[in-house]
Amino acid sequence: xxxxxxxxxxxxxxxxxxxxxxxxxxxxxxxxxxxxxxxxxxxxxxxxxxxxxxxxxxxxxxxxxxxxxxxxxxxxxxxxxxxxxxxxxxxxxxxxxxxxxxxxxxxxxxxxxxxxxxxxxxxxxxxxxxxxxxxxxxxxxxxxxxxxxxxxxxxxxxxxxxxxxxxxxxxxxxxxxxxxxxxxxxxxxxxxxxxxxxxxxxxxxxxxxxxxxxxxxx
Amino acid sequence: xxxxxxxxxxxxxxxxxxxxxxxxxxxxxxxxxxxxxxxxxxxxxxxxxxxxxxxxxxxxxxxxxxxxxxxxxxxxxxxxxxxxxxxxxxxxxxxxxxxxxxxxxxxxxxxxxxxxxxxxxxxxxxxxxxxxxxxxxxxxxxxxxxxxxxxxxxxxxxxxxxxxxxxxxxxxxxxxxxxxxxxxxxxxxxxxxxxxxxxxxxxxxxxxxxxxxxxxxx
DNA sequence: TAATAAAGTTAGATAAATCTAAATAAAATT
DNA sequence: AATTTTATTTAGATTTATCTAACTTTATTA
Numbered sequence: 003x004x005x006x007x008x009x010x011x012x013x014x015x016x017x018x019x020x021x022x023x024x025x026x027x028x029x030x031x032x033x034x035x036x037x038x039x040x041x042x043x044x045x046x047x048x049x050x051x052x053x054x055x056x057x058x059x060x061x062x063x064x065x066x067x068x069x070x071x072x073x074x075x076x077x078x079x080x081x082x083x084x085x086x087x088x089x090x091x092x093x094x095x096x097x098x099x100x101x102x103x104x105x106x107x108x109x110x111x112x113x114x115x116x117x118x119x120x121x122x123x124x125x126x127x128x129x130x131x132x133x134x135x136x137x138x139x140x141x142x143x144x145x146x147x148x149x150x151x152x153x154x155x156x157x158x159x160x161x162x163x164x165x166x167x168x169x170x171x172x173x174x175x176x177x178x179x180x181x182x183x184x185x186x187x188x189x190x191x192x193x194x195x196x197x198x199x200x201x202x203x204x205x206x207x208x209x210x211x212x213x214x215x216x217x218x219x220x
Numbered sequence: 221x222x223x224x225x226x227x228x229x230x231x232x233x234x235x236x237x238x239x240x241x242x243x244x245x246x247x248x249x250x251x252x253x254x255x256x257x258x259x260x261x262x263x264x265x266x267x268x269x270x271x272x273x274x275x276x277x278x279x280x281x282x283x284x285x286x287x288x289x290x291x292x293x294x295x296x297x298x299x300x301x302x303x304x305x306x307x308x309x310x311x312x313x314x315x316x317x318x319x320x321x322x323x324x325x326x327x328x329x330x331x332x333x334x335x336x337x338x339x340x341x342x343x344x345x346x347x348x349x350x351x352x353x354x355x356x357x358x359x360x361x362x363x364x365x366x367x368x369x370x371x372x373x374x375x376x377x378x379x380x381x382x383x384x385x386x387x388x389x390x391x392x393x394x395x396x397x398x399x400x401x402x403x404x405x406x407x408x409x410x411x412x413x414x415x416x417x418x419x420x421x422x423x424x425x426x427x428x429x430x431x432x433x434x435x436x437x438x
Numbered sequence: 439t440a441a442t443a444a445a446g447t448t449a450g451a452t453a454a455a456t457c458t459a460a461a462t463a464a465a466a467t468t
Numbered sequence: 469a470a471t472t473t474t475a476t477t478t479a480g481a482t483t484t485a486t487c488t489a490a491c492t493t494t495a496t497t498a
Contacts, residue, residue, distance in 0.1 A: 007455065028476060041456055043477055048454090060463060060476060090308075091334040101328045108322045116309040225485065246446055259486055261447055266484090278446060278493060 004054075006107045009076050010035065011045050012054060015065055016073035025062025071138055078134040080106040081127035082117050088128040089121065095128040095179075096170030129170075130161030130180050130216065146219055149196060149212035151186035157217035158183055164214035176205065178215060222272075224325045227294050228253065229263050230272060233283055234291035243280025289356055296352040298324040299345035300335050306346040307339065313346040313397075314388035347388075348379030348398050348434065364437055367414060367430035369404035375435035376401055382432035394423065396433060 004012070014034045018026045028046070032039045043059075050057040054069035065073060083105040087093040093101075115136065118124075125141060127133055132140035145161060159182045162173070173179055177200060187197040187204065194209030222230070232252045236244045246264070250257045261277075268275040272287035283291060301323040305311040311319075333354065336342075343359060345351055350358035363379060377400045380391070391397055395418065405415040405422065412427030 005454080029474090037455090038457065039476060040458080040478080044455075087331075091331070091338055093330075093334065097330075101326065101331055104326045104328070105323070108319065110319045110322070112311075112315075113305075113309070113319055116311065120309055223484080247444090255485090256487065257446060258448080258488080262485075 003109070004052075004072060007045070008049060008052075008054075009072070009107060011042075011049060012065070012069055012073040013076045013080075015055065015063060016070065016077065019065060025064055027062045074134045074138045076106055078136075078138070079108075079114055081131060081133040082114060082121060082124075084127045084129075085121055085124055085133070086117060094170075094174070096167045096174070098128065099165055099167070126161075128180070129165060130159075143218065145216040147213050148184065148186075148198075148207070148215040148217050149189075149194070149209050151184075151196075151217065151219070153186055153188055155219060156183065156185045157219040159215055160218045161216035162214055163216060169211075169214065172211070173215070176207065177201070178207070184217065221327070222270075222290060225263070226267065226270075226272075227290070227325060229260075229267065230283070230287055230291040231294045231298075233273065233281060234288065234295065237283060243282055245280045292352045292356045294324055296354075296356070297326075297332055299349060299351040300332060300339060300342075302345045302347075303339055303342055303351070304335060312388075312392075314385045314392070316346065317383055317385070344378075346398070347383060348377075361436065363434040365431050366402065366404075366416075366425070366433040366435055367407075367412070367427050369402075369414075369435065369437070371404055371406055373437060374401065374403045375437040377433055378436045379434035380432055381434060387429075387432065390429070391433070394425065395419070396425070402435065 011031070014031055015026050018030050018034065028039050028042045032042045035042070046055065046057045046063055049055045049069065050063075053066055054072060055063045055065055057063045080102045083102040084095075084098045087098040087101060088095055118136070123135070124133055132142060134140040146157070147163075148157075148159075151157060159178055159180055161180070162170070178184070182200060185199040187199055189196050190206070196207050196209065196212050198205055198207060229249065232249055233244050236248050236252065246257050246260045250260045253260070264273065264275045264281055267273045267287065268281075271284055272290060273281045273283055275281045298320045301320040302313075302316045305316040305319060306313055336354070341353070342351055350360060352358040364375070365381075366375075366377075369375060377396055377398055379398070380388070396402070400418060403417040405417055407414050408424070414425050414427065414430050416423055416425060
């Protein structure tokens with residue numbers, strides 16, 4: 003059985019490995035977990051001993067099948083709890099991440115099964131991210147960043163690749179939340195921002211924001 | 221902010237202090253937490269430094285007002301989660317204690333307020349124990365042990381003073397759960413067991429069991 | 439009252455997770 | 469190819485929580 007800290011490391015390695023090809027680097031993990039590279043090296047050795055990761059010094063790490071299964075299970079728990087907090091306890095989607103970071107470590111498979119059943123076996127969390135089922139499987143449809151839409155292309159907001167509270171709050175403010183239909187009008191060449199039509203309203207969004215909004219196009 | 225371990229110690233001291241006059245003893249705490257007396261002594265010193273308990277070596281401990289407030293808050297969280305598990309996720313009352321032991325440490329006051337609201341500001345948990353409100357207040361009506369009822373006296377089962385899974389399972393088996401109306405027929409002098417009338421059925425219950433069932437008499 | 443037993447404390451050890459500082463290896467630059 | 473910079477690792481320290489063994493204090497018994 004893994005400790006909270008080990009679970010957190012596995013989850014971060016899992017998320018980082020989805021953003022990059024090749025191995026996950028020590029500094030990237032340290033940044034995410036907000037600790038020192040030396041602490042990461044120490045933990046990598048432990049996780050390797052437990053056959054949860056493949057680790058060669060200076061060469062980065064990859065998850066083993068066992069490590070990936072463990073990480074996916076924690077992600078599943080995190081996302082089910084986030085949905086519960088929003089759907090049942092009326093939290094906003096930007097308020098749930100930290101709470102779910104704690105709830106995800108409760109070690110009770112039956113609890114998670116009951117929660118899954120109670121929520122109606124949902125496929126996605128409040129941010130649009132896929133919720134793995136009890137076997138670790140989930141849909142991963144091809145999504146495209148809003149910043150990559152071409153003029154006149156339309157799509158629906160179905161996810162975000164940035165989960166910070168401030169980012170999510172901002173999206174709510176500008177009414178670019180999950181389910182919103184969007185039409186690309188123009189990409190402003192000079193600063194990369196994008197002009198959009200959202201519910202009959204023209205609005206401009208920076209490239210930095212647009213690159214974190216995930217769309218399913220029509 | 222207290223650590224999980226500190227919270228657990230405070231909670232156990234709180235429960236023990238409700239069962240005894242005077243101070244709570246080191247060995248009693250060690251038994252409940254399933255650790256060594258030396259570990260308890262170490263932790264008592266720390267909790268005293270944080271002004272959560274009053275501690276003089278060899279003289280047992282008492283909770284300070286601050287310590288008691290902290291303990292009552294953890295009990296509140298524990299009992300709200302237990303009720304949630306039974307009411308919303310359909311757990312049995314004997315399945316929830318261990319899970320609530322983990323959930324109670326999630327550090328989010330707003331979460332507990334939302335849970336309280338969602339559950340309808342309940343006064344009691346699935347075992348009949350009082351749930352403190354956000355100010356730490358709760359009803360403590362005078363209850364009497366089943367073993368203390370006199371012949372022909374009637375009452376309603378409203379609580380238990382033993383929370384082990386096996387005990388709760390047994391009560392379900394003999395249909396002596398919360399809300400059950402009971403009439404005392406006779407106390408068997410020779411072994412202290414009690415003859416009862418429960419829903420038109422005569423049954424005999426040992427004194428050991430009867431002394432852990434709490435009644436509100438008519 | 440003295441002896442014994444039990445409760446409780448202290449000292450030092452271990453494990454997990456983190457840190458800083460120094461050292462090593464790899465990558466980037468010149 | 470050599471030098472410099474950055475990434476990473478190693479060594480040793482700290483903190484928290486636990487342990488065992490030995491010692492001290494209190495309670496019980498004779």
